[in-house]
Amino acid sequence: xxxFTRILPKASQQTSHAFHFHILPPPxxxxxxxxxxxxxxxxxxxxxxxxAAIAKLVLESDPESLSEVLSNPTLQWTPxxxxxxxKRLWNHGPKALQFFKHLDCNPFYTHSASSFDxxxxxxxxxxxxxxxxxxxHRMRSLRCGPTPRTFAIIxxxxxxxxxxxRAVKVFLSMHEHGCRQDLNSFNTILDVLxxxxxxxxxxxxxxxxxxxxxxxxxxxxxxxxxxCLIKRTPMAMRVLxxxxxxxxxxxxxxxxxxxxxxxxxxxxQEAWNFFLEMKKRECEIDVVTYTTMVHGFGVGGEVKKSKxxxxxxxxxxxxxxxxxxxxxxxxxxxxxxxQNAALVFAEMVRKGCVPNLTTYNVLIRGLCHSGDMxxxxxxxxxxxxxDCRPNxxxxxxxxxxxxxxxxxxxGLNMFEKMGDGSCLPxxxxxxxxxxxxxxRKKSDDLVVAGKLLLxxxxxxxxxxxxxxxxxxxxxxxxxxxxFAKEIMRMQSSCGRVPRHLKL
DNA sequence: ATAACCTTAC
Numbered sequence: 001x002x003x004f005t006r007i008l009p010k011a012s013q014q015t016s017h018a019f020h021f022h023i024l025p026p027p028x029x030x031x032x033x034x035x036x037x038x039x040x041x042x043x044x045x046x047x048x049x050x051x052a053a054i055a056k057l058v059l060e061s062d063p064e065s066l067s068e069v070l071s072n073p074t075l076q077w078t079p080x081x082x083x084x085x086x087k088r089l090w091n092h093g094p095k096a097l098q099f100f101k102h103l104d105c106n107p108f109y110t111h112s113a114s115s116f117d118x119x120x121x122x123x124x125x126x127x128x129x130x131x132x133x134x135x136x137h138r139m140r141s142l143r144c145g146p147t148p149r150t151f152a153i154i155x156x157x158x159x160x161x162x163x164x165x166r167a168v169k170v171f172l173s174m175h176e177h178g179c180r181q182d183l184n185s186f187n188t189i190l191d192v193l194x195x196x197x198x199x200x201x202x203x204x205x206x207x208x209x210x211x212x213x214x215x216x217x218x219x220x221x222x223x224x225x226x227x228c229l230i231k232r233t234p235m236a237m238r239v240l241x242x243x244x245x246x247x248x249x250x251x252x253x254x255x256x257x258x259x260x261x262x263x264x265x266x267x268x269q270e271a272w273n274f275f276l277e278m279k280k281r282e283c284e285i286d287v288v289t290y291t292t293m294v295h296g297f298g299v300g301g302e303v304k305k306s307k308x309x310x311x312x313x314x315x316x317x318x319x320x321x322x323x324x325x326x327x328x329x330x331x332x333x334x335x336x337x338x339q340n341a342a343l344v345f346a347e348m349v350r351k352g353c354v355p356n357l358t359t360y361n362v363l364i365r366g367l368c369h370s371g372d373m374x375x376x377x378x379x380x381x382x383x384x385x386x387d388c389r390p391n392x393x394x395x396x397x398x399x400x401x402x403x404x405x406x407x408x409x410x411g412l413n414m415f416e417k418m419g420d421g422s423c424l425p426x427x428x429x430x431x432x433x434x435x436x437x438x439x440r441k442k443s444d445d446l447v448v449a450g451k452l453l454l455x456x457x458x459x460x461x462x463x464x465x466x467x468x469x470x471x472x473x474x475x476x477x478x479x480x481x482x483f484a485k486e487i488m489r490m491q492s493s494c495g496r497v498p499r500h501l502k503l
Numbered sequence: 504a505t506a507a508c509c510t511t512a513c
Contacts, residue, residue: 286507
């Protein structure tokens with residue numbers, strides 16, 4: 001609870017209505033035109049498997065033989081191909097950077113700006129800022145950047161590493177690196193700060209620089225959304241009021257942000273009233289509005305209302321998108337039962353709406369949760385043929401539930417499957433599995449835990465202190481002192497930046 | 504990669 005919500009909440013019941021009148025457009029006594037929302041029903045083109053083969057090659061070859069492998073003249077490097085390979089190696093940062101570096105030395109190939117951005121992102125995620133900046137300077141000397149996007153990436157990495165001030169500094173100095181500051185980059189840095197919940201800082205920066213940039217509705221929406229994210233809806237209201245006072249029209253995006261904000265703070269009545277008000281004033285309510293409603297009511301436990309809103313949108317001629325179906329499916333999984341969720345899944349397919357990764361992951365989680373691992377695995381197999389291959393999250397869900405059910409072997413088998421190619425494990429995967437190695441209290445399991453720990457470090461993931469201690473204790477108790485010592489040596493040598501990361 | 508809706512974690 002903060003000061004503002006303490007001061008304003010009682011009043012907000014009444015005053016926010018006054019605000020609605022302020023922020024919403026004046027009533028238009030005309031009858032509504034049915035709005036058609038676009039759904040993304042066009043499947044992505046399958047990417048050629050060449051990048052998978054190259055990623056595998058990179059993973060298997062040691063640093064010495066790598067340059068030989070990569071200078072094979074039959075390989076036709078294109079920026080797109082390089083990007084794809086980097087994405088595949090996302091969860092093996094050190095290898096990804098090795099790959100990038102070797103190709104950078106290839107005299108017949110020059111990296112594109114987007115590949116540089118990927119590499120910088122990977123380096124900064126490993127907290128290897130030196131490498132990130134070296135790459136940025138190299139980009140400049142090759143005259144392919146840095147672009148505003150490059151700075152957005154660096155800022156985001158700084159913020160998520162708890163260095164928000166550095167992110168702001170980077171923004172303020174970007175012109176010194178040959179990249180113009182404009183309203184777009186200003187909006188971007190504000191958004192980066194807000195999305196990482198550093199809303200206070202974003203708001204200060206906004207107040208400090210708003211006279212320098214001609215702020216637009218995006219600026220205000222970004223800030224309002226930030227306040228809503230941290231459940232300070234009254235502050236969002238205040239920003240929006242100011243927006244109106246400065247003559248900037250709120251848009252549908254503004255309304256959707258505020259609507260979501262009400263759900264975040266559990267103000268269902270407010271949300272409902274606001275929605276009705278939007279209808280009354282004939283805002284062009286869109287699929288996002290409805291999806292927000294379906295999701296908001298559903299996760300709040302109001303399944304009936306959630307379904308009613310879903311039916312309402314269909315009646316009003318707004319076509320549900322994948323996101324709408326995903327919201328409903330998630331709600332049914334969590335607050336109703338999986339069978340009904342599966343029915344909605346079938347329904348969306350019948351209507352020609354193509355399920356995406358989220359759809360599958362939500363439903364697979366629901367099935368796992370109800371103990372139906374078999375159907376979960378069936379669905380996972382079905383993904384493959386829908387050209388929607390399981391990602392790390394999919395694997396993590398299944399592995400977690402296998403382990404929770406005591407089927408450690410099956411969890412480990414699943415993990416093995418990831419190792420052989422398409423989907424590299426991430427930090428969560430390692431944490432889930434290492435945790436599972438303690439349930440059987442077997443010495444062998446702890447050795448596996450130790451190996452997993454070393455492997456994750458090797459791939460650029462830094463285990464928490466807690467994880468180290470747990471594994472070390474386990475190994476010591478089961479008579480694996482030597483292995484424990486080896487891990488301790490590793491622990492002391494891997495500070496913030498794994499040392500083998502020299503570019 | 505300029506904003507709003509859909510997964511995630513003990």
